[in-house]
Amino acid sequence: MKALVFATDVGYGNTKSAFARGAEIGLQMFPSLAPLATNSTLSQHGGGYLKTRDVITVTVEGSRYEVGPDVTITTPYGDTGRTLSEDFVTTPNYTALLAGSLQYAGVTEVDRLVLGLPVHTTPMYSEYLRDRYTGELDFGDTRIVVRNVMPLPQPLGALVSFSQYGGDQFDPGNSHLIVDVGYFTTDWVVARGFTMDDSRSGGVPGGAAKIYQHMAALIAKAEGVAVSGIERIDECLRENLPMLFYGKDLDLRPYFEEARSLCHATVKEMQSRVGRAEDIRSIVLTGGGAAIYAPFIRTAFPRTTVHMMESPCYANVRGFYLIGSAHHARGGKR
Known part of the structure; x- marks a missing residue:
């Protein structure tokens, strides 16, 4: 499918996209987790009782990554494929998430790809994004042509x-x-x-991860054992549920109230x-x-x-799509 404008906000928490779906703006979102792909296919042989996860595999720089709504948020040793660093846009994980957003929308050709950047890193990485993602992108089984990249402050x-x-x-x-x-x-x-x-x-x-990381440290201090990742803390807070931790249902609210003082x-x-x-x-x-x-x-x-x-x-990516569409209608290059 060809898209005149495709907007993606590859965030540290979630990857969001906006694109034309008929006369409406189509939206999609999945976690910004890109772990290395597993070779196991057990769920495909479960006789209909095991659900196959909604993920796709993309190849970046010779390595295979899993991305999608059902990407695993827990791993044996805590490596969920999430990147929390200011050079995130230069990592293979970022590329895998961007590839996943395009593939889930069924896009193979884009006239204008709009991408978001944090305000303080926009001057450093705008040209990098233009150079890296303009042209034919090879993601293993899929190739996507991008004619113009438009980076914007989020x-x-x-x-x-x-x-x-x-x-x-x-x-x-x-x-x-x-x-x-x-x-x-x-x-x-x-x-x-x-x-x-x-x-x-x-x-x-x-941002939010700063709070979750401090909560993990507080839980580790109280329980005497390290918390392997912050993804479950995030999920349980959003769903207002206790977090299972070595057989205990932890009430996260006291840890949250103590940690959120970091917002100040x-x-x-x-x-x-x-x-x-x-x-x-x-x-x-x-x-x-x-x-x-x-x-x-x-x-x-x-x-x-x-x-x-x-x-x-979805606020940022909706706006990105509107900006890209207006710019495309005017025939602008940058």
Whole structure:
């Protein structure tokens, strides 16, 4: 299938995509986990009683990786294929996740591929993404042709989504502060209409994973044994369930309440860059970790209205698709 515009936000937590599906915008999401593929096929021989996992295998630099909605979140020694580093976009895991997003949508040809970057790494990696993913991409059994790559700062997608879907909450004549709390980074943009204020915009490492990692350390201290990964902590918190840990059903709420104090340092950094909020119409929260950081942001900016975007996980990639479509319609090269 050929796509005029395909938008992908390969985040540290989840990989989200937006593309044309008839007259609507199609959306898809799966965990940003890309472990090395297993050679086991036992589930295919279960006589109908074992469910086959919804994953695909992609080849990157000679190695096979599994990606998809049913990718395993636990492994014998904790290597789930998640990458939490600022050079994430240069890793084979990132390439595998991008390949998976294209293959799940059935795309073999893209005129304009829109990709997101954290604000503070956008200057470093924009040209890298253009060079790396323009042309014919070979993922083993699949080849995909990409004619143009358009990297964008992640909160810019949320800003455009807010302008499109925020109704009368969006005031183009005054500034808004868009805050994207991701899995590994927190990014923010101050913009009046669609004009960014570079001096007040920025980003820092520090998202939901920072909280989960500290929770894992607290659990390890209390239980006397290490926690092998943070993926189950994330899943149990989202589903409001206890976490099974060596036969015990752990109540995660006390650990969460203690760990979330780490949000304070990240929010103070943002507050110092943004400065006084007297000229800001509203603060718009998006990203998978928005609900965790919301109380601290409200405390930091007590006189400014705070909006939580609907379906915050998809806000960036929806905006990316709208930006890419508008740019494509104008025939722009960059």
